[in-house]
Amino acid sequence: MREVTYVEALMEAFTEEMRRDDKVFHLCGNHGPLAALIPEFGEERVRACPISEEAYVGAGIGAAGSGFRPIISPGMMTFAFTAMDQIVNQMAKIHYMFGGQAAFPLVFRASTGGGRSAAAQHSQSPHPMFMNLAGLKLIMPSTPYDAKGLMKSAIRDNNPVVFFEDQILAASPTKQEIPDEEYTVPIGVADVKRHGSDVTVIAISKMVSQALAAAEELAGQGIDVEVVDPRTLVPMDVPALRASVQKTGRVVIVDEACLTCSAAAEISALITEDPATFRALKAPPKRVCSPDVPIPYSPIMEQFCLPDKDNVIQGIREVLG
Amino acid sequence: MALEPGQLLDMYRTMVTIRTFDRRAADELHAGNIPGAVHSYIGQEAVAVGVCSALRREDRITSTHRGHGHTIAKGADIKFMMAELFGRSNGYCHGKGGSMHIADFSVGMLGANGIVGAGLPLATGAALAAQMEGGGGVAVSFFGDGASNEGSFHGSLNLASIWKLPVLYVCENNRWASGNSAAATQSVEDISVRAVSYNLPGVTVDGTDVLAVYEAAEQAVRRARNGEGPTLVECKTYRWRLHAEQRNDPPDPRPQEEIDLGPQHDPIATFAGHLTQQGVATEESLKQIDGEVAAAVDEAIDFAKASPFPKPEDALTDVFAP
Numbered sequence: 001m002r003e004v005t006y007v008e009a010l011m012e013a014f015t016e017e018m019r020r021d022d023k024v025f026h027l028c029g030n031h032g033p034l035a036a037l038i039p040e041f042g043e044e045r046v047r048a049c050p051i052s053e054e055a056y057v058g059a060g061i062g063a064a065g066s067g068f069r070p071i072i073s074p075g076m077m078t079f080a081f082t083a084m085d086q087i088v089n090q091m092a093k094i095h096y097m098f099g100g101q102a103a104f105p106l107v108f109r110a111s112t113g114g115g116r117s118a119a120a121q122h123s124q125s126p127h128p129m130f131m132n133l134a135g136l137k138l139i140m141p142s143t144p145y146d147a148k149g150l151m152k153s154a155i156r157d158n159n160p161v162v163f164f165e166d167q168i169l170a171a172s173p174t175k176q177e178i179p180d181e182e183y184t185v186p187i188g189v190a191d192v193k194r195h196g197s198d199v200t201v202i203a204i205s206k207m208v209s210q211a212l213a214a215a216e217e218l219a220g221q222g223i224d225v226e227v228v229d230p231r232t233l234v235p236m237d238v239p240a241l242r243a244s245v246q247k248t249g250r251v252v253i254v255d256e257a258c259l260t261c262s263a264a265a266e267i268s269a270l271i272t273e274d275p276a277t278f279r280a281l282k283a284p285p286k287r288v289c290s291p292d293v294p295i296p297y298s299p300i301m302e303q304f305c306l307p308d309k310d311n312v313i314q315g316i317r318e319v320l321g
Numbered sequence: 322m323a324l325e326p327g328q329l330l331d332m333y334r335t336m337v338t339i340r341t342f343d344r345r346a347a348d349e350l351h352a353g354n355i356p357g358a359v360h361s362y363i364g365q366e367a368v369a370v371g372v373c374s375a376l377r378r379e380d381r382i383t384s385t386h387r388g389h390g391h392t393i394a395k396g397a398d399i400k401f402m403m404a405e406l407f408g409r410s411n412g413y414c415h416g417k418g419g420s421m422h423i424a425d426f427s428v429g430m431l432g433a434n435g436i437v438g439a440g441l442p443l444a445t446g447a448a449l450a451a452q453m454e455g456g457g458g459v460a461v462s463f464f465g466d467g468a469s470n471e472g473s474f475h476g477s478l479n480l481a482s483i484w485k486l487p488v489l490y491v492c493e494n495n496r497w498a499s500g501n502s503a504a505a506t507q508s509v510e511d512i513s514v515r516a517v518s519y520n521l522p523g524v525t526v527d528g529t530d531v532l533a534v535y536e537a538a539e540q541a542v543r544r545a546r547n548g549e550g551p552t553l554v555e556c557k558t559y560r561w562r563l564h565a566e567q568r569n570d571p572p573d574p575r576p577q578e579e580i581d582l583g584p585q586h587d588p589i590a591t592f593a594g595h596l597t598q599q600g601v602a603t604e605e606s607l608k609q610i611d612g613e614v615a616a617a618v619d620e621a622i623d624f625a626k627a628s629p630f631p632k633p634e635d636a637l638t639d640v641f642a643p
Binding site for chain 1 (some may be wrong): 417425432439479
């Protein structure tokens with residue numbers, strides 16, 4: 001075992017997969033830490049792109065349809081919007097629209113989330129929009145271990161995979177133990193980050209740490225919290241989420257996205273529309289999300305908007321009644 | 322590279338196939354047998370055929386909403402194309418794509434596209450793949466004058482230029498971007514001049530002259546295969562029919578006197594005249610080809626009509642690849 005940060009874990013995934021398959025290459029809107037791959041793999045496989053997101057994202061899709069496995073890195077998820085035709089109309093639909101006659105294996109990865117006073121355009125959490133597109137797999141890992149294992153699975157997957165890397169997690173020096181030997185984490189499998197019996201907290205990405213902190217604090221007060229991390233939003237591990245809620249009978253869903261049509265909203269529906277899970281509920285599900293506003297700049301307002309440990313505790317108290 | 326008589330006759334046959342296919346597809350649409358809309362390629366046949374005649378089977382192309390011509394010219398089977406238009410399960414896309422999304426990856430046809438300009442980045446990526454494969458392959462993006470005003474055009478040309486990608490950007494300037502005239506919406510008369518901004522060659526040719534198109538494409542393909550990078554080839558042409566034909570056709574926004582000029586520069590009649598003058602064919606031998614094509618298109622329509630519809634729940638398959 002050894003300890004790595006979130007970014008180090010991702011870099012290990014890139015290095016291992018690039019050694020494993022010479023069809024894997026990077027299209028970088030912003031090199032960032034990827035520049036460290038150049039000495040081993042060369043600039044041909046770690047390409048610096050002009051800031052033409054529409055062009056290089058589309059080129060990635062074209063290369064994927066021609067036998068390669070590009071990893072496309074615009075830097076921040078907000079830049080996806082300048083390539084939205086290629087993502088929405090091409091990447092998500094191209095396999096289906098052509099009757100499944102070709103695969104488009106690619107990873108589109110970028111940072112997401114707020115908490116760094118980067119203001120509205122650079123602090124958003126747009127993953128729910130992508131959930132509604134049909135045709136993209138969506139991954140939001142919360143730990144270095146999951147980030148590495150899921151990135152390796154994403155690179156090997158034969159579909160377009162959008163990989164959301166929370167910018168606070170990516171900047172964090174916090175390390176986690178990972179195995180020395182190779183491992184992958186399967187796409188579509190949730191993980192129980194903390195076992196408990198009184199209430200389920202389903203938390204996404206960076207919100208997992210807030211949920212765990214809340215659980216720790218409440219444990220001292222005799223409240224036993226289970227924390228479940230879906231890890232992938234598409235496909236969603238619905239059975240795992242329902243199983244936890246059936247066990248505890250209470251659920252709080254924590255998602256940094258704006259409340260309306262958030263991933264939390266979809267998870268809430270997946271829980272309540274299932275008769276067995278609905279019958280097991282002792283209280284209505286509770287969503288803990290950002291309010292429906294663009295994320296503000298000034299730290300005092302930003303912190304007010306982004307869900308944190310105290311919001312999670314408040315949500316838990318509500319469902320405990 | 323001089324074309325052999327057999328190749329010239331193949332080009333003629335393909336041009337006639339495109340025209341007959343699109344004429345009959347529009348008839349079937351208006352008869353209520355094909356749903357949705359079709360974008361007729363009639364009048365522009367010389368572009369697809371001139372360019373694709375300079376390509377190999379393994380070279381890759383991307384197309385537009387007006388994609389039947391490119392698809393046929395690249396070697397797709399008109400039976401499966403027609404079955405797709407009819408929404409049948411043995412169409413190229415099993416009924417999921419229709420007229421605007423036909424693809425045949427087995428002949429390097431990477432798809433028609435309903436979004437103006439979207440095929441340019443995709444072809445740029447196919448060219449990047451060809452460059453990385455190192456086998457001398459090239460890619461072609463067909464697009465219209467309207468697409469040259471999209472950001473995807475400018476971003477793609479810049480990208481291809483800096484990486485010297487083996488790609489041809491073939492602009493079919495038919496003077497109308499959907500319902501708006503190029504004269505009213507375009508900053509330049511010749512789109513080929515836009516190549517200057519991206520430090521690559523740009524040429525303008527008569528897009529109703531299949532041999533002129535072939536010659537320009539052949540040169541650009543040679544450059545691309547030699548590692549000399551991309552070329553912008555503008556083909557001046559005209560679409561004879563509506564932007565999109567539907568069950569109830571909307572009015573054509575173009576002036577009637579301009580529409581009437583289209584058939585006076587008929588790419589097929591021009592090429593037929595050349596073939597007979599050069600002694601490659603006689604009027605009778607060309608008529609025989611016309612007859613064979615008509616029979617083949619009849620057969621494609623019969624095939625489509627006899628093909629099964631998809632099951633409704635087939636809509637739920639192919640969202641993800643295995």
